[in-house]
Amino acid sequence: GAGVSQxxxxxxxxxxQDVALRCDPISGHVSLFWYQxxxxxxxxxxxxFQNEAQLDKSGLPxxxxxxxxPEGSVSTLKIQRTQQEDSAVYxxxxxxxxxxxxxxxxxxxxxxxx
Amino acid sequence: xxxxxxxxxxxxVPEGATVAFNCTYSNSASQSFFWYRQDCRKEPKLLMSxxxxxxxxxxxxxxxxxxxxYISLLIRDSKLxxxxxxxxxxxxxxxxxxxxxxxxxxxxP
Numbered sequence: 001g002a003g004v005s006q007x008x009x010x011x012x013x014x015x016x017q018d019v020a021l022r023c024d025p026i027s028g029h030v031s032l033f034w035y036q037x038x039x040x041x042x043x044x045x046x047x048x049f050q051n052e053a054q055l056d057k058s059g060l061p062x063x064x065x066x067x068x069x070p071e072g073s074v075s076t077l078k079i080q081r082t083q084q085e086d087s088a089v090y091x092x093x094x095x096x097x098x099x100x101x102x103x104x105x106x107x108x109x110x111x112x113x114x
Numbered sequence: 115x116x117x118x119x120x121x122x123x124x125x126x127v128p129e130g131a132t133v134a135f136n137c138t139y140s141n142s143a144s145q146s147f148f149w150y151r152q153d154c155r156k157e158p159k160l161l162m163s164x165x166x167x168x169x170x171x172x173x174x175x176x177x178x179x180x181x182x183x184y185i186s187l188l189i190r191d192s193k194l195x196x197x198x199x200x201x202x203x204x205x206x207x208x209x210x211x212x213x214x215x216x217x218x219x220x221x222x223p
Contacts, residue, residue: 033211042118042201042213043158056210091157102148103211105157 002027004106006092012112013082021077021109025094032075033103034067035091043091049075082113118204118214125219127192134188135217137202146205147185149176151198152216158201161187189219197221 005024013019025032031050035043036059045059051072060067064082069075079086089110093103120137127133139147147164162169164176164185175188189196202214 035213040122040215042215044213045210048210102160102163105159107157 004092004094004104006090006106006109008109009107010110010112012114014114015084016081017113018078018080019082019111021079021090021092021111023075023077023092023094023106025073025075025092026104027073029094029096029104031095031097031101031103032069033093033095034075034077035093036061037089037091037108039088046077046090079111082111084113087111087113118202118212120200120202120214120217122215123218123220125217127219127221129192129194129221129223131192132188132190133192133219134186135200135219136184136186137214137217138182138184139202139204139212140183141204141206141212142180142183144204144206147176147178148203148205148211149174149185149187150201150203152201153198161200192221194221194223 034046048056049069089108095101149161150158152158168177199216
């Protein structure tokens with residue numbers, strides 16, 4: 001089925017490298033969310049888009065993190081000058097309406113920073 | 115600080131038994147609540163929404179207690195396939211979702 005897809009599924013980066021993570025939401029879904037999930041923890045909110053507008057970026061941990069969704073569909077999460085503490089699974093979710101609606105998750109990108 | 119608290123477990127339960135777990139939330143103005151299920155190394159998937167009147171879906175029952183600010187999940191006649199981590203989610207007044215760290219459930223044959 002046409003669920004949320006993310007690429008790459010796995011990424012190994014050297015400390016200091018820049019990475020770009022891609023999310024393809026379900027077609028027609030207005031809202032898109034990025035989360036960071038560390039081992040043994042629940043997802044931590046990073047940022048939220050409604051169509052192409054980034055309405056909330058309060059969860060981005062530093063200015064090294066940047067997200068965009070220029071045409072209101074595909075989104076990219078970019079992490080500059082990666083650090084070891086950035087190692088986590090990055091989950092993308094989309095929903096048909098606002099934040100209160102059911103969110104459908106992609107499989108995640110597992111980022112390991114060496 | 116916004117928090118959703120869950121017992122991390124693991125809850126080790128024999129197949130066929132009934133198991134229940136709670137989670138507490140901090141914002142009395144929160145409007146929506148959910149239980150998500152997450153299998154190991156997989157993405158979270160919605161199990162059920164939690165309504166004020168409580169709701170039931172097959173073997174699963176969710177309850178909301180606003181006075182004590184907790185939600186609960188009851189699983190009856192547990193199956194081996196119910197083994198997973200169950201994530202409690204609170205949607206606050208700004209509809210930001212706040213996630214618990216999850217309760218790990220292991221169903222044993």
